[in-house]
Amino acid sequence: MSAWSIDRIAQALSGAMWTFSFLPDDNSTATFVHRCFRRQSWRDAGFRERTLMYAALPFAPFVTVVLAIAFTALNGQAIKKQTGKGIIWQAREQFEIALRYAILPPWYYIFELHDDDKRQRASEYINRFEVKTCLYRILRDYNGGLPIPAERSTSCIKDKLCFLSRCRKFSIAVSPVFFVVSKGEIKAIDWRGSGLPETDLFVKPLQGENGRNTIRWDYLGSGQYRRNDGKHATAQEVLESLCKASWRRSFLVQPRLINHTEVAQLANGTLATVRVMSCRNEWGEFEATNAVFRMAQNETVVVDNFHRGGIAVNVDLHTGELGSGTCGAWGATGGGWYERHYKTGVQILHRKLPCWTELLDLVRYAHGSAFSDQVVIGWDVALLASGPCMIGINKAPDLDMIQRISRCPLGNERFGKLLAFNLKRTIEAMHQSF
Structure with missing residues (x-):
């Protein structure tokens, strides 16, 4: 196994390999996903990685304490003012969800688990490390349990020139390259x-x-x-x-691409994009499950990436209507929710995105035609005067942004159900191949 990534370190220090073995058998898709992650991670781990997991376990409580102190220092006073919960109370809740659900303290604030209703659903959140270190990989390697095609599209995801060529092959709208x-x-x-x-x-x-x-x-x-x-x-x-x-x-x-006039005010001088999650469903078709609109904070920033200071907004899949926007929540300054862009004052809430039906059609067509061997894809699509334009693709899309922005865990929602469905079929295919 190669050097551990941050996600693998988080996995080891969260204690998830042991915590998930004690989850109640509630027949939910979220619990199935957690247990599938635990089983497959342990099965795929070699002797060295298992040894490292055991070695890391005694440090898990210490890491939880350090993270709780650090992130409570950043966010605690703001949350106390917002909810009335004292610093000690917040720290106790962080220890509780870390022990019961392997959710480390930073995500207590990212997912707003200081909210009692959200914390009641803590077991339904899918951790970043679950999909990044294990579940996406086995879905991709085994094509979600379906026969593996002779030509795989994986190499055309990371290489942007290859991506451009593949999109043009299937008449998918993309930006030109000079x-x-x-x-x-x-x-x-x-x-x-x-x-x-x-x-x-x-x-x-x-x-x-x-x-x-x-x-x-x-x-x-x-x-x-x-x-x-x-x-x-x-x-x-x-x-x-x-x-x-x-x-x-x-x-x-x-x-440089320029957004559609109905979006340009939100774009703040930088190209704004929509991240759309799509997944293979029970009928072999490709279904959009979640969408987030992303915009830059100010015109000096050239990308709208959420983890680089951008603002993200949940998009209603049926109507294309925007909810409230927020930045990341690593610190109190990023924890607010905005009905208007907090730099420009432009209205965000209830604004409808143009060309919404065409955007969803483009995502479904692109997944089903050019990238049908990928079970899950995160698409980055811009809305231009000419219509939706494919900007990029992610074979291992981050769920943190989706779950924070939707203010809802994905484990028992449509994405979680499709993830569980494809994992079940994948595991059956893996067993048949042995």
């Missing part, structure tokens, strides 16, 4: 002119996640560009800087 810059060389893809196009540019790594190392260059005219941090450069200087940076990582150079 250039690929790698190892100091510039390769034209959709650009036939000389030099840089005289338009705003968006630069992102060929391989990468969470909006890291992205840059925006605004075209000022007369061959001049301004970077999102305010630096000015000529077209030649922009190309030279990209070539130099490309020795460390490869980049895509694309046009």
